[in-house]
Amino acid sequence: MSKINPFHIAIPVHNLEECRKFYKEIIGCEEGRSSDHWVDFNLFGHQLVIHYKPKSKNSLHTNTVDGKYVPVPHYGVVLDWNTFHEFANNLKSKEVDFIIEPYVRFEGEIGEQATLFFLDPAGNALEFKAFKDLTQLFAK
Numbered sequence: 001m002s003k004i005n006p007f008h009i010a011i012p013v014h015n016l017e018e019c020r021k022f023y024k025e026i027i028g029c030e031e032g033r034s035s036d037h038w039v040d041f042n043l044f045g046h047q048l049v050i051h052y053k054p055k056s057k058n059s060l061h062t063n064t065v066d067g068k069y070v071p072v073p074h075y076g077v078v079l080d081w082n083t084f085h086e087f088a089n090n091l092k093s094k095e096v097d098f099i100i101e102p103y104v105r106f107e108g109e110i111g112e113q114a115t116l117f118f119l120d121p122a123g124n125a126l127e128f129k130a131f132k133d134l135t136q137l138f139a140k
Contacts, residue, residue, distance in 0.1 A: 006045055006046045006047055007046045007047070008046070008047040008049070009046070009047070009048055009049070009075055010038075010048075010049040010050075010051050011048070011049070011050055011051070011075070011122075011124050012050075012051055012052075012053035012122065012124075013050045013051065013052060013053065013120070013121070013122035013124070014052070014053060014054060014055035014056075014122050015121060015122065016037070016038075016039065016050065016052045018121045018122075019039075019050050019120055019121050019122055020034075020039050020050070022120055022121050023039075023041050023043075023048070023050065023120070024041075025094075026091070026094050026096060027041075027043070028090070029041035029042055029043050029048065030042040032047075036052075037051060037052045038050065038051045038052065043077060044077045044079065046077060050122075055122075058123060060123070060125070065105075066105045066106070068100050069099075069100075070100070070117065070127075071099060071117060071119075071125035072125075073125065074117065074124075074125035074126060074127045075124075075125075075126060075127070076126045076127040076128045076129065077128055078128075078129055078130065078131065078134075078137065079128060079129070079130045080130060080134070081114065081130045081131070081132060083130070084102075084114050084128060084129065084130030085102075085114070085130075087128060088102040088114075088116055088128075091116070091118070096118050097118060097119075098116055098117060098118045099117040099118055099119060099125065100115065100116060100117040101116065102114060102115070102116040103115065103116075104132075110136055110139045110140070111131070111136050111137075111139055112131065112132040112133070112136070113129050113130060113131045113132065114129060114130045114132075115127060115128070115129040116128055116129075
């Protein structure tokens with residue numbers, strides 16, 4: 001696997017201050033630059049930017065994966081195995097309301113991974129995962 005460059009993602013939020021607090025205090029992101037309409041964060045070495053957008057009626061769409069209803073769209077970071085479990089325990093201690101509780105999917109198979117899903121205060125779906133063997137990230 002070649003060196004991975006940080007990704008950049010910008011997401012809409014309808015309450016900038018509530019989401020700023022969530023990403024700093026719940027997720028543990030370090031805040032970077034900001035304005036009255038956006039804030040950027042260090043999300044495990046990647047650039048996440050929350051942009052203010054008035055609230056709209058969005059319904060959560062899901063697809064079934066491994067017998068669970070996975071929200072679409074979603075974003076997140078692939079963490080190393082130990083970091084994932086520390087992060088999951090930290091989220092539990094902060095009483096995050098999971099859409100999909102932390103669990104291991106495809107156990108004993110190619111692509112075995114730990115995963116979890118939850119929403120930010122604006123309704124954006126996040127997934128964090130970790131592969132038992134990171135070389136299987138794209139394995140078939």
